[in-house]
Amino acid sequence: MSSAKPDASPPARRLPLHWLGIVPFAAFVTLFLILPTMKIVVGAFQTPDGSFTLDNIRGLFTPSILAAYWISIKISIASALLGCLIGFAMASAIVFGGLPKGIRGPLLTFSGVASNFAGVPLAFAFLATLGPVGILTVFLRSNFGFDLRMLGFNLLSFWGLTITYLFFQIPLMILIITPALDGLKREWREAAEILGATGPQYWRMVAFPILLPSLLGTLALLFANAFGAVATAIALTGSSLSIVPILLFAQIRGDVLGNPHLGYALAFGMIVVTGIANAIYIWLRARSERWLK
Amino acid sequence: MSFLSLTSLKKSFGPVQVVHDFNMDIEKGEFVSFLGPSGCGKTTVLRMIAGFETPTSGKIVINGRDQNSLKPNQRNIGMVFQAYALFPNMNVQDNVAFGLKVAGVDKSEIEARVKQMLGLIKLEHLADRFPYQLSGGQQQRVALARAIAVKPQVLLLDEPLSALDAKIRVSLREEIRQIQQQLGITTVFVTHDQEEALSISDRIVVMNAGRADQIGTPFEIYNTPSTRFVASFVGTLNIIEGKVTDPASGSVTIGNQQVALKDPIAGMKGGDSISLALRPEAGSIAEGAKGDTALAGEVVSTSFLGSVIRTRLRVGGDVISFDMFNNPGVTPPVSGDNVTLRFAAKDLLVIRE
Amino acid sequence: MKKIWAWGALLFSLLYFTLPLIGMTNFSLKMRRGEYSFDAYGKVFTDPRFQETFTYSVMQALFTIVFGVLLVVPTAYWVRLKLPRLRPVIEFITLLPLVIPAIVIVFGYIRLYNTSSWLPLTGTVTGTNILLMFGYATLALPYMYRAVDTGLRTIDVATLTEAAQSLGAGWATILAKIILPNVLVAVLSGAFLTFAIVIGEFTMAALLNRPAFGPYMQLLGANRAYEPAALAVIAFGITWGCLGLIQLVSRFQKSAPPKA
Ligand SMILES: Nc1ncnc2c1ncn2[C@@H]1O[C@H](COP(=O)(O)OP(=O)(O)OP(=O)(O)O)[C@@H](O)[C@H]1O
Ligand SMILES: [Mg+2]
Numbered sequence: 001m002s003s004a005k006p007d008a009s010p011p012a013r014r015l016p017l018h019w020l021g022i023v024p025f026a027a028f029v030t031l032f033l034i035l036p037t038m039k040i041v042v043g044a045f046q047t048p049d050g051s052f053t054l055d056n057i058r059g060l061f062t063p064s065i066l067a068a069y070w071i072s073i074k075i076s077i078a079s080a081l082l083g084c085l086i087g088f089a090m091a092s093a094i095v096f097g098g099l100p101k102g103i104r105g106p107l108l109t110f111s112g113v114a115s116n117f118a119g120v121p122l123a124f125a126f127l128a129t130l131g132p133v134g135i136l137t138v139f140l141r142s143n144f145g146f147d148l149r150m151l152g153f154n155l156l157s158f159w160g161l162t163i164t165y166l167f168f169q170i171p172l173m174i175l176i177i178t179p180a181l182d183g184l185k186r187e188w189r190e191a192a193e194i195l196g197a198t199g200p201q202y203w204r205m206v207a208f209p210i211l212l213p214s215l216l217g218t219l220a221l222l223f224a225n226a227f228g229a230v231a232t233a234i235a236l237t238g239s240s241l242s243i244v245p246i247l248l249f250a251q252i253r254g255d256v257l258g259n260p261h262l263g264y265a266l267a268f269g270m271i272v273v274t275g276i277a278n279a280i281y282i283w284l285r286a287r288s289e290r291w292l293k
Numbered sequence: 294m295s296f297l298s299l300t301s302l303k304k305s306f307g308p309v310q311v312v313h314d315f316n317m318d319i320e321k322g323e324f325v326s327f328l329g330p331s332g333c334g335k336t337t338v339l340r341m342i343a344g345f346e347t348p349t350s351g352k353i354v355i356n357g358r359d360q361n362s363l364k365p366n367q368r369n370i371g372m373v374f375q376a377y378a379l380f381p382n383m384n385v386q387d388n389v390a391f392g393l394k395v396a397g398v399d400k401s402e403i404e405a406r407v408k409q410m411l412g413l414i415k416l417e418h419l420a421d422r423f424p425y426q427l428s429g430g431q432q433q434r435v436a437l438a439r440a441i442a443v444k445p446q447v448l449l450l451d452e453p454l455s456a457l458d459a460k461i462r463v464s465l466r467e468e469i470r471q472i473q474q475q476l477g478i479t480t481v482f483v484t485h486d487q488e489e490a491l492s493i494s495d496r497i498v499v500m501n502a503g504r505a506d507q508i509g510t511p512f513e514i515y516n517t518p519s520t521r522f523v524a525s526f527v528g529t530l531n532i533i534e535g536k537v538t539d540p541a542s543g544s545v546t547i548g549n550q551q552v553a554l555k556d557p558i559a560g561m562k563g564g565d566s567i568s569l570a571l572r573p574e575a576g577s578i579a580e581g582a583k584g585d586t587a588l589a590g591e592v593v594s595t596s597f598l599g600s601v602i603r604t605r606l607r608v609g610g611d612v613i614s615f616d617m618f619n620n621p622g623v624t625p626p627v628s629g630d631n632v633t634l635r636f637a638a639k640d641l642l643v644i645r646e
Numbered sequence: 647m648k649k650i651w652a653w654g655a656l657l658f659s660l661l662y663f664t665l666p667l668i669g670m671t672n673f674s675l676k677m678r679r680g681e682y683s684f685d686a687y688g689k690v691f692t693d694p695r696f697q698e699t700f701t702y703s704v705m706q707a708l709f710t711i712v713f714g715v716l717l718v719v720p721t722a723y724w725v726r727l728k729l730p731r732l733r734p735v736i737e738f739i740t741l742l743p744l745v746i747p748a749i750v751i752v753f754g755y756i757r758l759y760n761t762s763s764w765l766p767l768t769g770t771v772t773g774t775n776i777l778l779m780f781g782y783a784t785l786a787l788p789y790m791y792r793a794v795d796t797g798l799r800t801i802d803v804a805t806l807t808e809a810a811q812s813l814g815a816g817w818a819t820i821l822a823k824i825i826l827p828n829v830l831v832a833v834l835s836g837a838f839l840t841f842a843i844v845i846g847e848f849t850m851a852a853l854l855n856r857p858a859f860g861p862y863m864q865l866l867g868a869n870r871a872y873e874p875a876a877l878a879v880i881a882f883g884i885t886w887g888c889l890g891l892i893q894l895v896s897r898f899q900k901s902a903p904p905k906a
Contacts, residue, residue, distance in 0.1 A: 021725075022724060024720075029784075033743065036753075036755050037746055037751065086658075093653075097656075121670075121878035124863075125670040188380060191374065195440075195443060210382050249849070264757075
């Protein structure tokens with residue numbers, strides 16, 4: 001008998017309602033992440049009465065604003081690169097350096113703490129150390145006659161901020177790269193070695209290319225981390241050092257630039273810079289990661 | 294003078310000695326397997342040959358040259374690891390070319406050599422794939438090609454097949470053996486699978502707790518195990534405990550049955566305990582089976598393994614198993630049956646500890 | 647030779663990381679001329695503004711954590727269970743706050759939710775407080791989502807859900823009684839990290855004009871000498887405490903028998 005019974009027919013299709021489950025999340029990120037960002041982007045191209053203009057963007061190209069961007073970018077690149085480099089050295093010291101096993105745990109815990117110890121208190125800590133009456137400044141001056149000030153060192157400067165930012169950049173790098181170093185299999189090293197490779201050859205041809213995606217990702221993250229840092233800079237410098245986040249902060253507070261919509265453009269510029277940094281990262285990563293799924 | 298010789302090799306990790314006085318001479322072109330249970334020190338010996346571990350004492354000589362002062366990258370040894378250690382960031386070609394590249398070989402020569410190697414492992418068509426795009430068996434073949442591309446003096450393989458499934462394991466081990474013979478490359482192969490060792494080796498070293506218990510051809514190892522350990526680890530040899538009744542005539546009591554060995558038992562007296570070994574394929578319970586010796590027993594279980602039926606039989610205080618070929622015309626015994634196992638007296642071996 | 651550079655790196659980091667900590671501790675104890683004292687701490691703790699702002703930030707942190715958990719846990723669970731193909735998208739979105747500077751986001755809030763907009767959150771104190779809490783939830787999103795999602799990866803969401811459903815449990819029951827206890831350690835880790843972030847946050851609170859701990863610290867720093875160092879020590883202690891608690895709960899999970 002071949003005729004199907006009525007109840008053997010396929011069950012009625014249910015409407016796909018799965019997406020309802022993420023409506024709260026979607027609403028939240030739309031309202032408090034996407035829309036605010038869009039507002040800035042759109043505002044950067046609008047006159048106060050809402051028509052399209054490029055004047056705001058053009059307004060960014062004044063020497064003082066450009067200089068602010070430039071020093072921000074320099075500090076961010078320097079602290080990201082140095083953070084990567086030093087963090088990498090320390091992570092490899094932990095993983096391969098043959099240090100006592102007991103050091104690893106405390107060092108990683110400390111990295112977790114230090115990478116979150118940013119903002120206002122960090123500035124205080126550095127003022128107390130490298131500021132005009134900081135412990136190190138005083139120590140060097142009274143014991144070695146070594147005056148950091150006279151040598152041109154100032155916390156409220158490119159190097160001052162970079163050194164300060166490194167306090168959270170290095171630990172962040174350590175936290176991200178240590179698992180990646182752990183992921184380098186011993187067999188890879190041994191296979192390279194037994195095939196005749198020297199240590200540097202192994203690093204250049206095997207380990208480094210494998211680590212590159214994580215390195216690039218961390219670099220981009222550290223860059224954005226430094227570029228957006230407001231609190232440390234303000235607490236450290238008041239508003240005497242003109243970097244972009246401080247400028248924007250002052251503009252939002254009191255329209256120091258004398259043009260409300262220039263603030264949009266300034267913020268838009270920040271998005272563009274971190275956006276470019278991440279685009280470079282994604283592009284490089286795609287190139288360096290063909291061997292991954 | 295042998296090609297690779299290991300002399301009084303010892304290795305301790307801290308207070309624990311894992312390799313005790315290991316001696317072995319391997320001829321050029323020979324295929325030697327290290328066979329032993331997990332943790333017996335096979336890998337450690339292999340890693341000492343490769344230079345990854347420094348012997349606590351002893352000597353490793355390859356082709357007349359003492360290796361002790363050489364680093365791994367100076368030894369010109371090929372190695373294949375258990376977990377496919379292919380470089381994940383390089384495709385098949387680049388993996389195979391790696392050793393040649395670091396040696397500074399000409400580009401054109403590298404290309405030719407890589408092609409030849411890929412031909413050898415029959416993977417020319419996958420030259421551009423990355424390791425994650427290969428099956429386990431393919432990865433291990435690439436690892437083999439990478440190891441032999443540099444024309445190493447010695448090839449070391451550390452359980453290269455243990456992560457693969459049964460079918461590929463068999464076909465790949467034959468492929469390895471065939472390539473090894475074709476190139477005449479001196480090879481040390483580590484495994485804990487006795488069938489694997491027996492099927493592809495020129496000689497086998499059976500290792501037990503850091504010592505070489507017996508060294509011999511597969512035939513010798515299987516048929517005349519020299520220690521109880523070798524007997525039980527190689528082949529599924531049955532060990533039967535008995536008591537000597539009369540050493541001169543070779544008669545032994547097993548449970549309440551008497552059997553006579555082929556030869557007198559030297560160095561023992563009446564009443565001594567004795568261990569005997571019987572290979573599973575040496576006996577038969579068929580009607581009219583040949584054999585001058587018989588043991589009666591009760592069937593404990595039968596398992597059907599395809600071409601072979603394995604029956605476990607209680608004899609005295611021991612359970613022994615024996616195999617017979619499958620025969621659709623004969624019904625296998627079932628548990629509880631009382632049967633008589635017949636075999637030749639010469640197959641009952643005396644095992645000394 | 648290998649060890650030398652490793653020890654060198656360790657020594658350098660020891661110097662670099664302990665000096666500021668020593669510096670601030672030393673400074674915080676030097677308020678009284680010529681001797682060490684806890685005067686600066688006494689000043690800080692008795693300052694009513696300190697108590698006010700600290701309480702305010704703690705409350706903000708607690709609300710942010712509750713809101714974040716209620717938002718993230720069901721979402722991450724649902725995405726794993728029913729919308730696995732959306733995971734990369736969601737993950738990307740949750741990482742955005744690491745890339746878009748907080749100052750830009752809060753600037754957007756100010757312009758989007760001002761008194762003349764369709765949702766005038768900044769028009770009232772409560773509205774601004776809520777807006778700030780949402781801002782903190784946004785900042786904490788990358789950490790919270792990652793923690794919870796990693797926690798969910800270690801359990802078999804689908805099987806647990808089916809088992810619970812076959813016993814007649816509804817969604818709320820499944821989430822509260824099955825999923826949450828299983829990812830509790832991950833949620834707690836995310837919560838402590840959120841706390842550490844919120845408690846000292848400056849930019850958003852300052853620009854929304856809320857009396858939070860971060861702006862208070864900055865203000866004090868601009869006007870006083872020794873109290874800021876004491877505040878830095880306190881803030882460092884809080885951060886250490888939060889991270890220490892994360893370690894503690896994850897160790898607790900490792901030693902506790904896994905719950906089915
Ligand atoms: N680096 C090491 N430090 C301390 N002990 C070690 C080290 N390497 C190996 N051992 C110990 O030495 C013994 C022999 O190890 P080895 O790896 O040689 O065994 P194996 O025969 O290869 O075993 P398997 O079949 O499991 O691979 C083991 O008990 C192991 O625990
Ligand atoms: Mg091994």
